[in-house]
Amino acid sequence: MVVSAVLSIIIIAGVATVVTADTNVALGKPAKLYYACPHPNMTDTGYKAVDGNTNQTMMGNSCFETGPNLSNWWYVNLGKIYEITEVKLYNRIDCCSERAKNIFIMIGNSLEELKPVDYSPDPIGAIKSFFMFPNTKGKYVKLQHEANTVFHLCEVKVFAK
Numbered sequence: 001m002v003v004s005a006v007l008s009i010i011i012i013a014g015v016a017t018v019v020t021a022d023t024n025v026a027l028g029k030p031a032k033l034y035y036a037c038p039h040p041n042m043t044d045t046g047y048k049a050v051d052g053n054t055n056q057t058m059m060g061n062s063c064f065e066t067g068p069n070l071s072n073w074w075y076v077n078l079g080k081i082y083e084i085t086e087v088k089l090y091n092r093i094d095c096c097s098e099r100a101k102n103i104f105i106m107i108g109n110s111l112e113e114l115k116p117v118d119y120s121p122d123p124i125g126a127i128k129s130f131f132m133f134p135n136t137k138g139k140y141v142k143l144q145h146e147a148n149t150v151f152h153l154c155e156v157k158v159f160a161k
């Protein structure tokens with residue numbers, strides 16, 4: 001009887017975890033990048049990283065692309081302050097994946113007070129998750145790319161409580 005009761009509690013706890021799973025709060029939010037590639041018909045493609053499409057090829061019309069700058073950035077305005085648990089980056093995989101390196105992840109309540117919370121000196125591979133320390137809060141998530149090349153990603157998910 002006692003064992004049964006304990007098992008019930010564990011099962012209930014498991015269900016509760018699923019129900020309260022962190023959600024991607026970047027989806028569809030305003031996103032900007034430093035400098036869109038001056039390709040015909042391309043303007044500011046920052047929104048493509050929050051369009052919900054995780055297609056990782058440039059032909060899939062799902063990826064943003066900057067110019068070939070010494071430094072690049074991309075940011076999303078989450079609309080309000082969230083406790084952020086994870087930032088998940090989807091790299092372009094049809095070409096040039098190695099360009100997504102030397103990326104600082106910055107979080108803050110405004111663009112003027114961003115703080116670096118993680119850094120990837122190496123190429124991120126196809127998909128990379130960055131898990132935040134507890135109580136990491138912010139309204140803006142910015143990626144600072146210091147690789148002296150084009151910066152492209154196909155989706156950025158920001159999970160929050």
Ligand SMILES: [Ca+2]
Binds near residue numbers: 050052062063154
């Ligand atoms: Ca996308």
